[in-house]
Amino acid sequence: MNKQPHVAVVGATGAVGVEMIKTLEKRNFPVGKLTLLASARSVGKQLTFRGTPITVTELTKDSFNGIDIALFSAGGSISKEFAPIAAKAGCVVVDNSSAFRMDDSVPLVIPEINGADVKKHKGIIANPNCTTAITLMALYPLHQSFGCKRIFAASYQAVSGTGAKAIEELKQQVEQLVQGKEVTKEVYPHQIAFNVLPHVDSFLPTGYTKEEMKMENEGRKIMHHPSFRASVTCVRVPVYRSHSVAVNAEFEKPVSVDDARTVLKKAPGIDLIDEPENKKYPMPLFTSEKYNCEVGRIRKDCALDNGLAFWVSGDQLLKGAALNAVQIAEELLK
């Protein structure tokens, strides 16, 4: 790999794409050249990288000649069509969509957990689902020490997880409601302002949603733990940024709150914020724009054997998308 790679961001104008550009800059990723790609709608738009405006160009089949690394965040159908073309052109794709995550020939990577899997790539590396990534940042260190059998969880997912249009929809609905007007609904099937929707992604015949099953399926692959089980309810909440997850986990070995805190204090990429007596616990308002996720409200689960209950929050645009993708690119340069 070129040590000063030519990097492309596909979906550069989106909620994740913009964060990718910022993350490349903030982490001093040794970008030799940056190409910004989006749909025909964005051609000519300019985005700034290291103080220099870069003009967005249209994604086409010929966009990848000479590009070393392409960070994709333009949705699953774009990834399915263009990631193989990019890989064939000799570029390594880091894909944020769900298109290739469960493909056996594609590594699915959280660098703090299975960074070594990056080396097995055949041109495409997948970035995990955002809720799964944030949960595993706290769960995996506990699994390493105590052996996680299964979890029950409920997510509280921010609207920016749906993309730039959903951020606008929440803003607009809040303004409309404050002014006593009827709300406009375009992105979500129901009003999201002052409401919660127990519906993220499409429903499966089992009654779970696709998003809910990502925790078990992607969790097994990332943790190399084929018997891991997860029963999850995913909920969209009127929060702009950062997902939170309430987790109840059952372990093979007995685990105390003190043991769990000791393990989590040393774990990479996660901060322990657990002083309920001082009203200190993770909250999405305070994890936004931070690289590290936060874990707290750790207690012995009163309904599970060897169980722990905890609460984890993290910026899903960063650890759930842009940051994780750039960390994968950093692994490629090692």
Ligand SMILES: NC(=O)c1ccc[n+]([C@@H]2O[C@H](COP(=O)([O-])OP(=O)(O)OC[C@H]3O[C@@H](n4cnc5c(N)ncnc54)[C@H](OP(=O)(O)O)[C@@H]3O)[C@@H](O)[C@H]2O)c1
């Ligand atoms: N948001 C999150 O927290 C999050 C987390 C993890 C993974 N992801 C995944 O990341 C992807 C993007 O999500 P997002 O939230 O950033 O969405 P978004 O804000 O809606 O942005 C979508 C991006 O894709 C581009 N795009 C759409 N159609 C295109 C086309 N035909 N050709 C080229 N570019 C096209 C858009 O360009 P225009 O501006 O020109 O339309 C825009 O740059 C999705 O696969 C999503 O599942 C998102």
